[in-house]
Amino acid sequence: MTALRVLQVGAGGMGRAWLGTVAADPDVELVGIVDLDLDAARAGAAHAGDPTIPVGTDLTELAAETGAEAVLDITVPVAHHPVTLQALHAGLPVLGEKPAAQTVAEALSLAAAAEATGKLFMVSQSRRYNDQLVAFRQHVRGLGAIGGLSTRFAKAPHFGGFREQMDDVLLLDMAIHAFDSARYVLERDPVSVYCESWNPSWSWYRGDAAAAAVFAFEDDVRYVYDGSWCAPGAETSWNGDWRASGADGTALWDGDHDPSSDLDGTTGAPSPAASVGHEIAGALTSFVRAVRSGETPDGEVHGNVMSLAMVEAAIASTRTGQRIVIDEVLERAHAEALTAERHDAVRDRLAAWGSVRSALAAQSAEAPAV
Ligand SMILES: NC(=O)c1ccc[n+]([C@@H]2O[C@H](COP(=O)([O-])OP(=O)(O)OC[C@H]3O[C@@H](n4cnc5c(N)ncnc54)[C@H](O)[C@@H]3O)[C@@H](O)[C@H]2O)c1
Secondary structure (H helix, E strand, C coil): CCCEEEEEECCCHHHHHHHHHHHCCCCEEEEEEECCCHHHHHHHHHHCCCCCCCEECCHHHHHHHHCCCEEEECCCHHHHHHHHHHHHHCCCCEEEECCCCCCHHHHHHHHHHHHHHCCCEEEECHHHCCHHHHHHHHHHHCCCCEEEEEEEEECCCCCCHHHHCCCCHHHHHHHHHHHHHHHHHHCCCEEEEEEEEECCCCCCCCCCCEEEEEEEEHHHCEEEEEEECCCCCCCCCCCCEEEEEECCEEEEECCCCCCEEEECCEECCCCCCCCCCCHHHHHHHHHHHHHHHCCCCCCEHHHHHHHHHHHHHHHHHHHHCCCEEHHHHHHHHHHHHHHHCCCHHHHHHHHHCCCHHHHHHHHCCCCCCC
16 A cells, blocks of 8 residues: 655654654655744754655645645644644644644534544544553453542653743643543543642742642542652653552553552453554554544544543633533533634534533544443
């Protein structure tokens, strides 16, 4: 089969990582790079090893000129909605960096746009593509009735740049990875959250760099997140430190090594699962397979929105001091998306949904197993 011809939009820091991944994958061919900053696009072409790759500032134009078959949206979160919408309306499937969009309302608009255009929009939630996470889920499946899952995350990176200036930096920029992994491991969706966030006195971030959240999931399961981005000393892995508790035992994963489980004195030995590949390379493989086969991949936008809803609900809880019901976040976002929508076909799709939760589940590859 010939390689899938992809156009990459966004050639910043993460864009360069994608260009390297695309170059290493024989199933895709980079046919052009779009960036508002043409110098960044040109530098991206050089980084990709071919300075003659066509570059431009307009997605629709360059896609037509180059015969692109798919788009990678590696722009900043605020640009995810306009860029992905433009690609879908140009008839091109999209693989986009997390988050799906800047807000849940925009993510719902993109889910409806994918329905209206019949084109795939997959979010690359890269930390799902980790065989240790898959193995951890296998261990959790062996615990019998599950009661609780927790993540401790403690790092102290000095990024400089936009992260040190943004609001809610930990919840918005980092916690979505853990929240999404929690949904994956529990095979359930969240119902409500109580969250507090704060900024330690020594923090080098402007926004809150620490947060603690308790999510109620379906079946009365609890997920507890305790994270900090300014916690020097005894740091956890980038994936965080995980513990799951069930009727028959406990499963552990430090985020960097193989997970384990203790079935009340017996070592858990679940059957191994197929490899999902590694981070963005795994997401790219899954996307290409889905475009070729028409199957719904993990990360398809309908299945991913709930992870963004967890972030938005956690932030709403820190602002109000109240427990926030996730369905209220979804329904409010739906009303906002309907009001803001400019495309008739997309608005019609949004209007045809019953409850947002059921509309998302109906289209999702990740419908809860219980
Ligand atoms: N999966 C991960 O672990 C991970 C890590 C880092 C970043 N990210 C995500 O990757 C995305 C990009 O982050 P980054 O660090 O590369 O940002 P960046 O600011 O370094 O680069 C973004 C690039 O997009 C371009 N751009 C912005 N708006 C555009 C538009 N409308 N059209 C075309 N180009 C546009 C900018 O000019 C810039 O070159 C973000 O969504 C971020 O959350 C993911």
